[in-house]
Amino acid sequence: MALTDKQMERYSRHVILKQVGGKGQQKILKSKVLVIGTGGLGAPATMYLAAAGVGNIGLVDFDTVDLSNLQRQIIHQTADVGKAKVKSGEETINAMNPDIKVTTYNEKVTAANICDIIKDKDYDFVIDGTDNFPAKFLINDACVITKKPFSHAGIIRFEGQTMTYVPGKGPCYRCVFKEPPPPDAVPTCRQAGVLGVMGGVIGTLQATEALKYILGIGELLTGYLLTYNALTMTFRKVKLPKNKKCAVCGENPIVLNPVDYEANACDMR
Amino acid sequence: MNIKEDEFIDITDLVCPITFVKTKITLEDMEDGQILKVRLNDGEPAQNVPRSLKEEGHKVLDLSKNDDGTYTLFVEKGESV
Numbered sequence: 265m266a267l268t269d270k271q272m273e274r275y276s277r278h279v280i281l282k283q284v285g286g287k288g289q290q291k292i293l294k295s296k297v298l299v300i301g302t303g304g305l306g307a308p309a310t311m312y313l314a315a316a317g318v319g320n321i322g323l324v325d326f327d328t329v330d331l332s333n334l335q336r337q338i339i340h341q342t343a344d345v346g347k348a349k350v351k352s353g354e355e356t357i358n359a360m361n362p363d364i365k366v367t368t369y370n371e372k373v374t375a376a377n378i379c380d381i382i383k384d385k386d387y388d389f390v391i392d393g394t395d396n397f398p399a400k401f402l403i404n405d406a407c408v409i410t411k412k413p414f415s416h417a418g419i420i421r422f423e424g425q426t427m428t429y430v431p432g433k434g435p436c437y438r439c440v441f442k443e444p445p446p447p448d449a450v451p452t453c454r455q456a457g458v459l460g461v462m463g464g465v466i467g468t469l470q471a472t473e474a475l476k477y478i479l480g481i482g483e484l485l486t487g488y489l490l491t492y493n494a495l496t497m498t499f500r501k502v503k504l505p506k507n508k509k510c511a512v513c514g515e516n517p518i519v520l521n522p523v524d525y526e527a528n529a530c531d532m533r
Numbered sequence: 534m535n536i537k538e539d540e541f542i543d544i545t546d547l548v549c550p551i552t553f554v555k556t557k558i559t560l561e562d563m564e565d566g567q568i569l570k571v572r573l574n575d576g577e578p579a580q581n582v583p584r585s586l587k588e589e590g591h592k593v594l595d596l597s598k599n600d601d602g603t604y605t606l607f608v609e610k611g612e613s614v
Contacts, residue, residue, distance in 0.1 A: 267558060276550055280557070286557065
């Protein structure tokens with residue numbers, strides 16, 4: 265399948281790159297990325313993936329668009345308030361790029377459904393754009409168990425962080441953070457606030473990692489945590505060791521199936 | 534100059550950077566050492582397309598002006614580009 269004239273023009277700035285070319289663009293067009301959470305991180309990540317031509321994008325979110333989301337979740341418009349986030353996201357993608365097939369999952373990821381969602385289209389890469397610890401551990405465990413690479417990220421106030429997991433290469437999220445903090449020990453961004461642009465910076469880094477993985481170019485954030493402080497305008501890349509005793513990816517794993525952890529009371533409205 | 538081409542494209546109806554993009558994509562689907570003949574316009578295309586092809590590792594064999602003011606470029610596909 266060759267690029268059409270329209271695609272040659274749309275993706276010309278990619279094709280010109282020596283590391284991409286027409287063949288790389290075709291890899292992008294054939295790729296499948298699952299974005300969990302269509303919010304602060306998922307919105308910009310999804311939009312850049314759609315613009316880049318990622319041919320199949322899965323969107324997972326149980327929530328509807330709230331007026332307070334629009335300060336940062338740029339995939340949603342004012343007229344979308346009240347609409348399912350996955351529906352609103354799908355409409356934006358369709359308007360951006362007709363090359364993209366969107367699959368929507370209007371549900372919360374749980375231990376019961378997450379592996380089925382990841383396997384549904386046999387996604388190549390998963391983006392964790394969720395806003396709470398139970399979901400982050402759930403996504404990590406499910407990706408380790410189903411052997412899927414994924415990008416972790418989190419944002420709060422003026423800070424963000426991201427790391428990339430690739431099966432068999434470096435640590436997983438649980439190697440670094442053994443288990444979720446107790447419910448209500450850590451504020452969510454609903455309670456703590458977040459500068460709207462944080463999702464743009466970190467979510468775009470997640471999309472970058474997905475594209476690099478698809479193209480097989482450069483060095484991923486495997487074995488590193490990248491942290492960003494917007495107030496001091498500082499990025500730090502911290503080396504992370506793999507934990508041989510990790511409960512999910514270690515030598516003798518005890519987490520053999522994804523686990524649902526108790527959610528922060530504020531997350532359960 | 535008498536060179537036998539394996540493929541031919543006319544990019545006189547395209548503008549920068551699609552001129553180079555179309556040439557690059559055509560070369561990607563050819564075998565190493567095969568020769569592509571390109572008809573291109575004077576000015577920016579005649580200046581930039583051969584230079585960009587060289588940067589990518591292809592071998593520009595000849596660039597000559599035609600009677601109608603267009604140019605003809607012969608380029609040999611570089612190894613595993």
